[in-house]
Amino acid sequence: GAGVSQTPSNKVTEKGKYVELRCDPISGHTALYWYRQSLGQGPEFLIYFQGTGAADDSGLPNDRFFAVRPEGSVSTLKIQRTERGDSAVYLCASSLGVSGMGDTQYFGPGTRLTVL
Amino acid sequence: AQKITQTQPGMFVQEKEAVTLDCTYDTSDPSYGLFWYKQPSSGEMIFLIYQGSYDQQNATEGRYSLNFQKARKSANLVISASQLGDSAMYFCAMRDHDMRFGAGTRLTVKP
Numbered sequence: 376g377a378g379v380s381q382t383p384s385n386k387v388t389e390k391g392k393y394v395e396l397r398c399d400p401i402s403g404h405t406a407l408y409w410y411r412q413s414l415g416q417g418p419e420f421l422i423y424f425q426g427t428g429a430a431d432d433s434g435l436p437n438d439r440f441f442a443v444r445p446e447g448s449v450s451t452l453k454i455q456r457t458e459r460g461d462s463a464v465y466l467c468a469s470s471l472g473v474s475g476m477g478d479t480q481y482f483g484p485g486t487r488l489t490v491l
Numbered sequence: 492a493q494k495i496t497q498t499q500p501g502m503f504v505q506e507k508e509a510v511t512l513d514c515t516y517d518t519s520d521p522s523y524g525l526f527w528y529k530q531p532s533s534g535e536m537i538f539l540i541y542q543g544s545y546d547q548q549n550a551t552e553g554r555y556s557l558n559f560q561k562a563r564k565s566a567n568l569v570i571s572a573s574q575l576g577d578s579a580m581y582f583c584a585m586r587d588h589d590m591r592f593g594a595g596t597r598l599t600v601k602p
Binding site for chain 1: 535543544595
């Protein structure tokens with residue numbers, strides 16, 4: 376079956392602009408996660424959805440970052456007033472959403488965001 | 492606080508040999524999960540192997556095995572019979588309340 380897909384694959388924007396990044400999870404996966412990966416580092420957790428609700432948004436760095444998942448499937452990460460420091464690869468992952476620590480997350484290919 | 496530590500920024504291994512990638516973690520929760528992911532130059536994170544904190548046996552998946560030493564809080568990945576296609580970044584991750592990743596180890600397999 377299809378894996379996690381993310382669009383666009385690359386996004387170049389200017390400082391101060393608004394951007395939206397889209398994630399389409401694996402069909403049937405109720406949990407969805409957003410991460411940010413800066414060059415030379417591991418992914419950094421941003422937000423986790425279980426169904427339509429944000430179960431944990433403690434990783435969002437500030438109020439310029441917001442994510443939604445209105446129908447419990449596709450999610451959009453929204454960044455307002457982008458800054459050069461927001462440049463990174465934004466990774467989305469999904470999982471079955473079952474209880475227990477072994478609920479494996481499967482990742483999409485990422486969106487590379489460059490803020491000029 | 493740093494929860495996952497990967498002390499090897501880079502590792503080299505000869506093709507067909509085994510290699511161990513180190514990972515130590517820190518948590519006070521008795522229930523947690525440990526994961527290893529591979530990230531090739533294409534950028535996608537590929538799930539390799541999982542170990543639960545209550546699992547008595549070390550996890551194995553094909554050529555991958557996880558050397559789980561609970562008292563030492565270590566979860567090293569062992570790759571046997573290395574192949575050229577194993578060259579990639581490898582990330583260790585732990586899930587207790589949330590998922591945290593280490594900084595990664597770049598593995599290069601030499602022909």
